[in-house]
Amino acid sequence: MRSFDQTYTYQATTPLQIGERVLVPFGAKDEPKEAVVFGEAEAAAATKPIIRKLQVDRLSPELIETLRWAEDYYVAPIGALAKLALPKAVRFDASLRYEILDPTLDETTRQRIGAGVLPGKELTQLVEAGRIARIYSADKKALPSQRFLERGTVESLRQLQDSLSQRQTVVHHVIEELLDQARIPVPGNVTAKHIRLLEAGSDARLVRRPKRPDNNQVVDELPPLSAEQQAIADQLAAGTHLIYGPPASGKTTILIDRIRHTLDQGLQAIVLVPERLLAEALSQRLRQSFVEPIATIHSGLSGGEIRERYHFVAEGDYRIIVGTRNAILAPLKEPGLIAIDDFHDDAFYSDEPPVDFRRLAIRYAAELAIPLILSSSTPDLIYLSDESITKHYLPQSFHPVSRQTHIIDMTTQLVGAKTAWLSRPLEEALDEKSLLFLNRIGYASLVVCRQCGRAIRCPKCQQPMMLHQKQRRLQCRQCGVSQPLPTSCPDCSGASFDYIGLGLEKLRELLELRYPTKHLRQFDSHSLRKKSDQAEVGRWLSQADILLATQILTKGHEIPGLKVVGLLSPDTLLYTPEYRGREKCFQTIIQVGGRVGRTQPGAxxxxxxxxxxDVYQLAAKGDIPGFYRLEYRLRQRHRLPPHTHMIKLVVADKTRGDTEAYAQKLTALLKGRFDYTIKGPYSPMFERVGGYYRQALLIQDESTMDDLKDFLRSVRPRRSVRLQVVVDPLITLY
Incomplete structure (x- = not known):
């Protein structure tokens, strides 16, 4: 058995297989915990016995092997990975109670046992003496259910029918349905009184059963493939494939064709997307073309919804699964295809534990011996240069529609301009339906006191907090701490503030003043937190005259009637200090620009x-291969990925001195053992996060540095220190 950072050995009382879920006693008080069997161990003295095997399907051998691979490659705790495969909603409710066996046990001890304050050692002594007993239970969480009426014998129903007056029309109708079907959903007009009448007069009964997924009502035919698309589709039967090309070049059409091919073989297909909004949108699109049930899995679901999805995915009822990154770990019954759409997105990299789910999916598909498709207009350079992945390029848009890109030199726009953030050409273009992209949520980047000049900072991170004006709240970008906007300065009690920086919320306020007759709609993670809001996205996209959006609308969305896209400040993406800044800026321009010119001309x-x-010039030409060739050579010149591998170590402690001391000690230890390039220790740009000071080290080499990973698994810092290992980090300076 394994926990988060070490191995735990238990004695099996019955034969067990790898992947099975068991209940084990844990800690001094032998609290019940759910665990997963990861392998056999040598017999050891004084091992605790497993309480029982849980009556549930085990994790598949292929999934277990994939998790083990992730543990090794990413130096990730296997327990944390197992928790991702078994979210809280699908785990058992385990509990422990004590039964008093000795009637002479004193009242004080009884009360301490009941209050849970008796030390574990004393509890064990009482158990071993036979004075109390531990009673364990593990209950499987219930699935969301639906009420059904089930018939017993036809004769009893007919007898009841004959005895009823003609005025009992509702009950007569129900009986007729039960004579045709053994089980029917309870109709909406059937009351408790009707059900009591049925149960008293016949052997029909009310039951609750999990509602099986319904088939979809198909309204659209599957789109046909062009000859070029068909040639690519025919090569996707096995292995890992990367499909890329301009927006609207038919990548999703090929993916839909492969889903149909997979389902025709009696297998399941799973498609991963970066965000839950995209998951809902793609699911809705597929439901129009596939009769088979589709499961949508993401973090916005309730516990009951997660259980329902996992249960019927494992049963094989759901044939298509669409979800965000963790959906890849859902218990597939008959997997036949894994696909990752918009796979260039950083959302596929998990923060805790730090794992790239794209790599994990590639490994999982190899274990399952099924094809994997990576699809994006702007692929991640690391994967584009991976020789183990077969590449397919679609050179032109499937729809012959023009899209013109205008590069506006803002140094020529300030003289005589009404605003410093909107150029004259873009302002004139806003007569058409438009999308304005600004990758900055909130109203202002920081709130500054006019009297003392200090910005209001996060109490844990000491970073300036951004303002959400609508809620009148401040929020930390790093740790998420939120607090009301104060009426006076915390430092000097000044009562007047300046709001600095342009966020999407402030942009909307300015545009509403400029265009009072236009319908504006804001799209970002903060304004779309509610499930009810997400359900309205399609209608809002259709109705709005001007859409204001962050990255949330840059991928996958079809926006009816859109003719203009404006990127207000792409320089903030291009000139970040991270080595991937150029690539992320290029990807964003192509992705945002791809929302227009799909079914009608756009700009x-x-x-x-x-x-x-050169990033803007290549993006304006739509020269995707040209940009990646140039970026590949630049990275090669500076020994950056994909030409080297990186491992980032982040040391954190409560005080700056302790953090720096341990970081220096760790650096000296690593330099004495390894010949790799080691940079640091250095202070990340956000030095303090969540009350912890941080120091970082960046280690580079052409190899995957497996010996360093082995060494890092053995490092045990003192209790106050947090040490995070990030393999192939997406960011290095934050």
Whole structure:
């Protein structure tokens, strides 16, 4: 057995298989915990026995092997990985109570046992003496259910029918349905009184059963493939494939064709997308073309919804699964295809534990011996250069529609301009339906006291907090701490503030003043937190005249009637200090620009102070291969991924001095053992997060540094220190 950072050995009282779920006693008080069997161990003295095997399907051998691989490659705790495979909603409710066996046990001890304050050692002594007994239970959480009426014998129903007056029309109707079907959902007009009449007069009964997924009502035919698309589709039967090309070039059409092919073989297909909004949108699109039930899995679901999805995925009722990254760990019964759409997105990299789910999916598909498809207009360079992945490029848009890109030099726009954030050409274009992209949520980046000049900072991270004006709340970008906007400065009691920086919320306020007759709609993670809001996205996209959006609308969404896209400040993406800044900026321009020119002509406006940048010039031409060739050579010159591998170590402690001391000690230890390039220790750009000071080390080499990973597994810092290992980090300076 394994926990988060070490191995635990238990004695099996019955034969067990790897992947089975068991209930074990844990800690001094032998509290019941659910665990997963990961392998056999040598017999050891004084091992505790497993309480019982849980009556539930085990994790598949292929999934167990994939989790073990992730444990080794990412130096990730296997227990944390297992928790991702078994979210809280599908785990058992385990409990422990004590039964008093000795009637002479004193009242004080009884009360301490009942209050849970008796030490574990004393509890064990009482158990071993036979004075008390531990009673364990593990209950499986119930599935959401639906009420059904089930008939017993036809004769009893007919007898009841004959005895009823003609005025009992509702009950007569129910009896007729039960004579045709052995079980029917309880109709909406059937009351408790009707049910009591049925149960008293016949052997029909009311039952609750999990509602099996319904088939979809198909309204659209599957789109046909062009000859070029068919040639690619025919090569996707096995192995890992990467499909890329301009927006609207038919990547999703190929993916839909492969889903149909998989279902025709009697197998399940799973499609991963970066965000839950995209998961809902893609599911809705597929339901129009596939009669088979589709499960949508993401973090916005309730516990009951998660249980329902996992249960019927494991039963094989759901044939198509669409979800965010963790959905790949759902218990597939008959897997036949894994696909990752918009796979370039950073959302596929988990923060805790730090694991790239794209790599994990590639490994999982190899274990299952099924094909995996990676799809994106702008692939991640690391995967594009991976020689083990077969590449397919679609060179042109499937729809012959024009899309013009205009690079606006903002140094020529300030003189005589009404605003410093909207160029004249873009302002004139807003007569058409438009999407304005600004990758900054909230109203202002920081709130500054006019009297003392200090910004209001997070109490845990000491970073300036951003303002959400609608809620009048401040929020920390790093740790998420939220607090009301104060009426006076915490430092000097000044009563007046300046709001600095342009966020999406402030942009909307300014545009509403400028265009009072236009319908504006804001799209970002903060404004779409409610499930009810997410359900309205399709209608809002259709109705709005001007859409204001962060990254949440840059991928996968079809926006009816959209003719103009404006990127207000792409320079903030291009000139980040991270080595992937150029690539992320190029990807964003292509992705956002791809929302127009799909079914009608459209225009893209890039507002920049450096119009000569090769990133902007290549993006304006739509030269996707040209950009990646250039970026590959630049990374090679500077020994950056994909030409080297990186491991980032983050040391954190409560005080700056202790953090720096341990980071220096760890650096000296690593330099004495390994010849790899080691940079640091250095202070990340956000030095303090969640009350912890941080120091980082960046280690590089052409190899995957497996010996370093082995060493890091053995490192046990003192209790106050947090040490995080990030393999193939997406960011290095934060």
């Amino acid at each position: 893209v406006y890039l507002q920049t102070y450096t119009p000569e940048s």
